[in-house]
Structures are given as C-alpha cells and as structure tokens.
Amino acid sequence: MDISFSEQDLQFQEEIRAGLNGSEFPAHVREKQEKGTALSKQDMIDFHKFIHSKGWMGYNWPVEYGGTGWSPVQIYLFLNELALAQCPTILPFGLSMVGPVIYTFGNQEQKDRFLPDILEFNTWWCQGYSEPGSGSDLASLKTKAVLEGNHYVVNGSKTWTTLAQNADWIFCLVRTETTQKKQEGISFLLIDMNSPGIEVKPIITIDGDHEVNSVFFTDVKVPADQLIGEEGKGWTYAKFLLAHERFGIAGVPVVKVQLEKLKNITSEYNDADLSKKIAELEIDLEALEFTELRTLAAIAEGGHPGAESSILKIRGTEIQQRLTELFVEAAGQYILPYEGPDGFDTNRTPAGPDYASPSVAQYLNYRKTSIYGGSNEIQKNIIAKAILGV
Amino acid sequence: MNLNYSDEQNMLREQVLKFCETNYDFIDREKILDSDYGYSEDNWKQFAELGWLAVPFKEDNGGFNFGPIELTVLFEEFGKALVVEPYLSSVVMSGTILEGSNHPEKSSIIEKIISGEHQVSVAYAEPNIGYNFLDCHTTVSKDANVYSLNGSKSLVLNGGNADQFIVLATHDNSPALVLVEADVEGLSIQSFKTLDGQTCGELTFENVVLSLESILAIGDEAELLFNKMLDISILCISAEAVGAMTASYMKTVQYTKEREQFAQPISNFQVLQHRMVDMFIETELTKSLLIKATLQLDSDDPETRNTISALKVQVGKAGRLVGQHAVQLHGGMGVSNEMSIGHYLKRFTAIDSMFGNTQHHINKYKAK
Numbered sequence: 001m002d003i004s005f006s007e008q009d010l011q012f013q014e015e016i017r018a019g020l021n022g023s024e025f026p027a028h029v030r031e032k033q034e035k036g037t038a039l040s041k042q043d044m045i046d047f048h049k050f051i052h053s054k055g056w057m058g059y060n061w062p063v064e065y066g067g068t069g070w071s072p073v074q075i076y077l078f079l080n081e082l083a084l085a086q087c088p089t090i091l092p093f094g095l096s097m098v099g100p101v102i103y104t105f106g107n108q109e110q111k112d113r114f115l116p117d118i119l120e121f122n123t124w125w126c127q128g129y130s131e132p133g134s135g136s137d138l139a140s141l142k143t144k145a146v147l148e149g150n151h152y153v154v155n156g157s158k159t160w161t162t163l164a165q166n167a168d169w170i171f172c173l174v175r176t177e178t179t180q181k182k183q184e185g186i187s188f189l190l191i192d193m194n195s196p197g198i199e200v201k202p203i204i205t206i207d208g209d210h211e212v213n214s215v216f217f218t219d220v221k222v223p224a225d226q227l228i229g230e231e232g233k234g235w236t237y238a239k240f241l242l243a244h245e246r247f248g249i250a251g252v253p254v255v256k257v258q259l260e261k262l263k264n265i266t267s268e269y270n271d272a273d274l275s276k277k278i279a280e281l282e283i284d285l286e287a288l289e290f291t292e293l294r295t296l297a298a299i300a301e302g303g304h305p306g307a308e309s310s311i312l313k314i315r316g317t318e319i320q321q322r323l324t325e326l327f328v329e330a331a332g333q334y335i336l337p338y339e340g341p342d343g344f345d346t347n348r349t350p351a352g353p354d355y356a357s358p359s360v361a362q363y364l365n366y367r368k369t370s371i372y373g374g375s376n377e378i379q380k381n382i383i384a385k386a387i388l389g390v
Numbered sequence: 391m392n393l394n395y396s397d398e399q400n401m402l403r404e405q406v407l408k409f410c411e412t413n414y415d416f417i418d419r420e421k422i423l424d425s426d427y428g429y430s431e432d433n434w435k436q437f438a439e440l441g442w443l444a445v446p447f448k449e450d451n452g453g454f455n456f457g458p459i460e461l462t463v464l465f466e467e468f469g470k471a472l473v474v475e476p477y478l479s480s481v482v483m484s485g486t487i488l489e490g491s492n493h494p495e496k497s498s499i500i501e502k503i504i505s506g507e508h509q510v511s512v513a514y515a516e517p518n519i520g521y522n523f524l525d526c527h528t529t530v531s532k533d534a535n536v537y538s539l540n541g542s543k544s545l546v547l548n549g550g551n552a553d554q555f556i557v558l559a560t561h562d563n564s565p566a567l568v569l570v571e572a573d574v575e576g577l578s579i580q581s582f583k584t585l586d587g588q589t590c591g592e593l594t595f596e597n598v599v600l601s602l603e604s605i606l607a608i609g610d611e612a613e614l615l616f617n618k619m620l621d622i623s624i625l626c627i628s629a630e631a632v633g634a635m636t637a638s639y640m641k642t643v644q645y646t647k648e649r650e651q652f653a654q655p656i657s658n659f660q661v662l663q664h665r666m667v668d669m670f671i672e673t674e675l676t677k678s679l680l681i682k683a684t685l686q687l688d689s690d691d692p693e694t695r696n697t698i699s700a701l702k703v704q705v706g707k708a709g710r711l712v713g714q715h716a717v718q719l720h721g722g723m724g725v726s727n728e729m730s731i732g733h734y735l736k737r738f739t740a741i742d743s744m745f746g747n748t749q750h751h752i753n754k755y756k757a758k
Contacts, residue, residue: 137651160722205725206732273749333743336545338585351517351544367717368725
C-alpha cells in the first residue's frame with residue numbers, strides 16, 4: 001500500500017494551482033466568493049468560461065468527447081484545487097449529469113449537437129427528476145410524454161429544479177408507457193426550456209434564496225429526436241447518471257477551506273469550547289477524506305464505486321451541516337439581523353462579525369443537503385440492501 | 391405537590407389558542423411580516439383589549455398581578471403560532487425593569503403599555519461584548535450636573551417601532567439602566583429584519599442628554615434588575631420554544647401520515663417513527679425543565695438561576711433537534727419558505743442565539 005501521489009500528479013497539481021491563481025481568473029467572482037455573497041448568473045457563466053478557456057471544463061470526460069481524460073487521482077486533485085482557490089462549484093447538470101448520459105447512450109447526431117455547448121458552457125442545463133408526488137420514490141413519476149408523429153407531447157410538472165430560471169435546456173425523466181413495473185415505462189427526454197407550454201415558478205427556500213423552481217409542462221411539443229437511447233430505458237440511464245453525480249459529493253475540499261476560515265475566526269477570541277467541536281469535526285473529516293481516497297483508489301484500478309459512495313453522501317452532508325452550525329455558534333447573537341443571502345447594502349450593515357449573515361444563509365440553505373440527491377434515509381436503505389443484504 | 395394548571399390559567403390558554411386559530415394562520419402571519427411595522431397593530435390592540443398586556447404587572451400599576459406561570463402559558467401558545475408581536479420586548483423585558491425601578495412616573499408608563507398605545511424596548515446588546523452584557527461600552531457620564539449618554543446598542547428587539555428605550559450603560563464603572571425617548575435629540579435608529587421574520591434595531595447615542603429621573607437604576611440595583619429581566623425573558627422564550635416544538639412534532643406527524651411514497655404513507659417507516667418519537671421526548675423533557683424553572687422563579691428559589699441556565703441549554707439542544715428533524719421529515723417541503731415548518735427552525739435558531747446561547751449557559755451552569 002502507498003498513499004502518496006506520484007511525481008506527475010504533484011506536477012499536475014502545481015499546474016492547476018498556478019492556472020487558478022493566474023490573472024485570467026475573473027476577479028469579481030473571487031471577491032464575491034471570499035465575502036460569501038451570492039453569485040449572479042453572469043458570474044457563473046464567467047467562471048465556467050474561464051474553466052473552459054484553461055481546457056479543464058471536461059475534467060471528468062473522456063478525450064474522445066473533448067474531455068481531459070484525466071485519471072481519478074487527477075480529477076480528485078483538480079477538485080481540491082478549485083476549492084482551495086475558493087472557486088464556485090462547477091455546475092453538475094450539464095457536465096456531470098446529462099453530458100455523460102449523452103455520450104454514453106445518445107446517437108452521433110445528439111453528441112455533435114449537445115456536447116460542445118456543454119463544454120463551452122453555451123447552454124445551461126437543469127434536471128427534471130423530482131415531482132410533487134415523486135421524491136424519494138422517484139420511479140413513481142407521472143409527467144407524461146405521448147408520441148404524436150415526430151413529436152412527444154409532454155404534460156406534467158417537475159419540482160425542486162435547481163436554477164431552472166437560468167436554464168436553456170432541461171433533461172427530464174418522463175413516463176412514455178404505463179407498465180406493471182413502474183421503472184419500465186420511463187424515458188429520458190431533452191427539452192428546450194424556450195418551448196411553448198413551459199412555465200417556471202420560483203420556490204423560495206427558508207434562507208430567502210431563489211435557487212429551486214417548479215417547472216410546469218402543458219402540451220409541450222418535443223421533437224422525437226431529443227429522446228436519448230430507447231423508450232422505456234430512462235430508468236437505466238438515470239441510475240447511470242446517479243453514479244456519476246457521486247463524484248465529489250462528500251464535499252471534502254470545500255469543507256476543509258471553510259474549516260480553516262472558522263479556525264481563523266475562533267483563534268481571535270480563543271474559545272476553547274468551540275475549538276474542541278472544530279477538532280471533533282476535523283477528525284470526522286479525516287476519516288471521510290480517506291474513505292473517499294479508498295473509493296478513488298478502487299476506481300483508479302478499474303473498479304466501480306457501488307453503494308459505498310452512499311457513505312460519502314451521508315457523512316459528507318452531515319459534516320457540511322455540522323460545520324454550518326459551528327459558524328452560527330461562533331457568530332452567537334449577531335446572527336439575528338438577516339435579510340437574505342445577498343446580505344446587506346454597504347451603507348446599511350448591522351453590527352457584529354461580517355460572517356454572521358452568510359453563516360445564517362449557509363445554515364438554513366444546507367438543510368437541503370441531507371434531503372437532495374436521494375435523502376440520507378434513502379442512502380441508508382441502499383447500504384442496508386446492497387451491502388448488508390438485509 | 392400539584393402540577394396542574396388552574397382553571398384560570400387553562401382559560402387563558404384557551405383564549406390565546408382561539409385567538410391564534412382565527413387570526414394567526416400561516417398566511418395571516420406572512421402578511422404581518424410584510425407589513426410596515428413587522429407586526430400587526432390590530433393584533434396589538436386586541437392583545438390590549440383581551441387584557442394580555444396587563445398579565446405580569448402589579449395591580450397598583452393597572453395589571454392583573456399574574457406571575458410567571460401565566461406568562462409561560464401565553465408564550466407557549468404564541469410559540470405554536472409563531473406570533474411576532476413585540477410582547478417580549480415591551481411587556482416582559484421593559485415591564486420587568488420598569489416595575490422594579492423607582493421611576494416617579496412608572497405607573498403611568500406601565501398603564502400606557504397595558505393600554506397598547508405605548509411600546510418600550512430594552513437595549514442590552516452591543517457589537518463587541520458578546521453575551522457579557524454588563525461589560526458594555528455605552529456610557530452615562532456626568533458633567534456639571536448634566537447626565538449624557540454615548541455609545542451604541544444593537545439587536546434591540548422592535549427597535550424601529552418602540553417609543554422609549556431602556557438602555558443598559560456603564561456609569562463610573564458600574565451598570566446603569568436609563569430611560570430614553572425614541573425621538574430624543576442625538577439618537578439615531580436603524581432597523582433590520584431578523585432571521586425569523588421579526589425586526590431589530592441599532593441605536594447610536596451621541597451626547598443624548600438625560601434627566602435625573604430617567605436613571606432607573608444604578609450599581610447593584612441595576613445589575614439585580616437586569617438579571618431578573620434576563621431570567622424572566624429566558625423563561626418566556628423557552629415557553630415559546632416548547633410551544634413551537636409541540637407544533638413542529640404535531641405538524642410532522644400529520645405530514646408523514648398524509649405524504650405517500652412507495653405506495654404508502656411515509657409514517658409507516660419505522661426510522662421516521664423513531665425520529666418523531668425523539669422529537670416528542672425532547673419536547674416533554676424541555677417542558678419539564680420549563681415548569682421547574684417557572685415554579686422556582688415564582689417562589690424566588692435560590693436555585694432559579696441554575697435552572698434557568700439548564701433550561702436554556704435544553705431549549706437550545708431540543709430546538710435544534712426538533713427543528714432539524716421536522717425539516718428533514720418534510721423533505722423538500724421542509725426547506726420551502728411557503729411552508730410553516732421551516733419557520734419554526736428559524737425561530738429555534740434565533741431563540742438559541744438570544745440571552746446566551748447553549749454553550750454560554752453550559753459554562754454558566756458548570757461554574758455554579
């Protein structure tokens with residue numbers, strides 16, 4: 001056994017670090033990230049365009065589709081460096097979700113049509129999975145697509161659709177057939193968000209943010225050539241996609257950076273109680289990080305992460321949530337004034353530490369992490385069934 | 391030993407419950423939060439008419455001479471509906487200090503509070519002193535027989551609406567409580583929304599001239615009065631938290647019975663049942679410490695301050711558990727601002743942060 005990275009890996013890491021600290025990095029994005037204020041749509045586009053300009057956008061794609069073809073270790077190091085440089089998360093919807101589905105199950109025409117725009121971030125994708133009546137039980141989804149000539153006609157609604165307000169395209173799981181086994185009648189459809197009959201309604205979350213939406217489909221005509229793979233195979237593609245989403249789901253590098261911030265804050269007032277809690281969290285983080293490395297080592301040797309990746313999701317989100325609690329604790333009573341994730345106007349700022357308001361925003365916002373991407377209860381069911389065999 | 395509420399106390403509870411049922415559903419509350427004052431003037435008038443604003447005051451001052459038990463009954467019901475009217479700041483906090491002071495006009499001020507036409511708030515917190523409220527930098531100084539007030543106070547509940555403030559300040563290295571008009575020269579006020587939908591203000595005093603009688607208490611007397619105010623305030627927000635916990639677990643039970651996944655109500659799943667049982671257990675344990683603290687405070691028991699700290703710790707821990715579980719079991723709906731359930735979590739978070747958070751009171755309890 002050997003836990004060290006190779007000479008080439010370390011050199012790779014240096015290159016990434018230098019690139020991220022270079023002058024081309026959009027300064028306005030970094031400034032907002034450091035302050036913990038929300039990024040605009042344009043900020044996100046600028047950031048992704050920058051990543052593309054460095055040739056890193058397809059960090060988890062094979063070379064033949066324009067990706068970097070990096071090894072799992074390189075991907076790991078890349079994501080680490082992004083977090084250390086206080087970058088926003090690379091949006092997963094195009095790159096890590098629909099992209100791999102398209103290049104794995106799509107036809108040549110679909111690959112040519114959609115993949116380049118994903119890499120260049122010319123299109124913003126969102127995910128149409130959950131429905132009001134289908135959350136944990138996703139396969140019970142009811143949004144219907146009926147083939148009429150060259151078009152599918154789609155009716156139904158999707159919910160918790162992240163950043164649908166910015167999206168150009170949505171990939172949807174739709175029901176094309178009512179079957180005995182609910183998973184069998186599901187298909188995977190790509191839909192232009194500008195299609196007539198689509199309505200996006202914001203859902204404001206408890207932190208006051210507009211991140212998620214309801215998306216309504218009324219007689220939306222979708223060209224039949226936007227179906228991926230075969231009708232009725234959507235569930236298989238969805239499961240494939242979920243396995244991809246798991247990469248980096250533990251959020252270790254981001255937590256590390258945040259933890260350092262918190263330590264700097266607490267060192268100022270020498271709070272022994274908080275320091276102890278931070279140490280406990282750090283120990284849990286070490287265990288999680290090494291678990292992630294074990295998964296990585298398995299992938300590097302050609303293995304597939306199975307239900308073990310559910311450990312990363314469960315413990316990763318628990319740690320993320322605990323960290324937000326510690327920030328709130330550090331800010332004490334000064335969390336009280338709070339007017340939303342954008343903070344306060346510069347000429348109207350309440351007294352107290354400047355991290356107080358972002359701490360509240362994070363604390364409330366991060367309640368979602370144990371709910372989304374398959375709730376932690378569902379993840380435990382997966383482990384119980386797939387690993388423990390009970 | 392008798393731990394039953396009296397008929398009178400039960401009637402009060404019924405009355406508040408009815409009021410909240412008719413005037414305080416989630417939609418009503420949303421409208422109130424969006425209004426100019428951040429609370430409802432109509433509700434405040436009704437509080438006055440129903441006599442609720444008179445609850446803790448002595449008969450000499452026009453009050454009902456009720457004690458902490460009645461206050462906790464009120465607050466428990468307020469907590470269930472997430473009531474935002476400034477009862478805590480104006481009646482409990484300000485009332486406690488005013489009534490214990492020797493201000494020559496205290497009766498008339500209290501009468502005005504009881505009538506609903508006048509609001510007072512206590513300015514106790516400051517930017518850089520954390521929970522050590524008495525170590526404050528705001529000062530009362532005396533120069534040629536003129537007293538003046540300088541400094542700034544933050545997190546003043548209902549600060550943008552109050553007509554008067556009771557300000558905690560330092561005078562000759564000892565604490566002082568002084569009464570200041572909101573429109574006095576040299577006072578500027580900035581108002582903010584709070585994370586749980588209420589409002590708080592920041593006050594800045596620049597050479598505010600004080601009359602001699604505006605000094606409500608000074609030295610040990612001020613400290614005693616201030617601590618008494620803290621104790622009763624913690625008791626009240628703890629009762630509010632118990633009400634909010636009760637509502638949270640009941641709403642969660644209801645939701646899981648209605649929400650179907652995998653062709654059955656999710657309340658069928660044992661893992662969710664146990665979570666809800668945990669929420670219930672924490673609520674009951676908090677209620678126990680609440681009643682213990684209430685009775686001790688009512689009888690001036692010397693153990694009161696420790697029990698108050700124990701209660702605040704339990705409220706912090708239980709509030710977090712109940713609030714977070716409630717959100718989790720509601721799934722995506724739990725983090726939606728359109729559902730009431732997430733607003734309970736916000737209130738628990740605010741309550742924990744006020745008057746010393748969980749860790750602060752653990753240390754205080756340890757040091758007893």
